[in-house]
Amino acid sequence: MTVLRATNLGLRYTKRRWALAGCELDVPAGHVAGLVGPNGAGKSTLLNLAAGMLRPTEGTIEVCGGIPGSGTDQLAKVGYVAQNTPLYAGLTVAEHLRLGASLNPRWDADLARRRIERIGLDPNQAAGRLSGGQRAQLALTIGIAKRPELLLLDEPVAALDPLARRDFLRDLMEAVAEQGLSVLMSSHLIADLERVCDYLVVLVDSRVRLTGEVENLLAVHHRLSGPRRDVDDLPDGQRIVSARHTDRQTTLCVRSENALFDPLWTVGELTLEDLVLEYLSTPEATRPALEVLR
């Protein structure tokens, strides 16, 4: 089953600039998918489209089998914690939980209460008087307690201290294991994604550059190093993601489904962080145009 399917999805906020263009995505259910990309790549735009907060300028997006934001059933299936963790400043923590319970048919009141207790939030405190990290914790608690099929998180842990971050990621993994929750989560913290994500979506310059299961992606990407040489002569089926040269040495990141046999190369593996950085740092000339003008 697919939790998010995008076909030629594009959105522009202004006439000339596409924030997201030609996006093709198929995220299977049951994954914690990491959404990675530089500032301004289009990550929040994609999450807003998936949550139904924005409508596509072109193409289509389907989430949990429905059109985002298309009705109460659809809204119940999808949880969204936006980047600025919007809450009602005048409502207390307890009132937020009551609101969550009244708006969400599958609300897990026990889970919400336990999390609030563990985090140490005062139920009587107004959300407007919480710290940034505490606000994020409350918003994340509401997102998980809603028991959605798909939880969309926009940089959820950015405001949390390291311990809170670890606890949150553990809670998230628990919810994935117990509730069969799927997650699409943007973050710049690749070490965190490395801990929890088994699916990866890399967005660069408003386009999807890489997508797939982390294990498969790591299996087909290799770092080759050897004496400096022309890199146009790689065998069929091998695609260069990046190439770096010194006077004596060439280092490549190559995508290849097949085993690499050339004895001139030393073949090394990549970590998830290496892989992401290779795609983010591809030279400008080989990237899609920064602005797609129509």
Ligand SMILES: Nc1ncnc2c1ncn2[C@@H]1O[C@H](COP(=O)(O)OP(=O)(O)OP(=O)(O)O)[C@@H](O)[C@H]1O
């Ligand atoms: N409301 C808006 N009006 C006009 N342009 C916008 C608006 N929101 C975003 N953009 C533009 O759309 C592009 C994508 O923005 P988006 O917020 O989706 O990026 P992002 O990948 O989430 O970035 P970050 O990592 O900085 O949060 C950027 O060029 C941004 O300037």
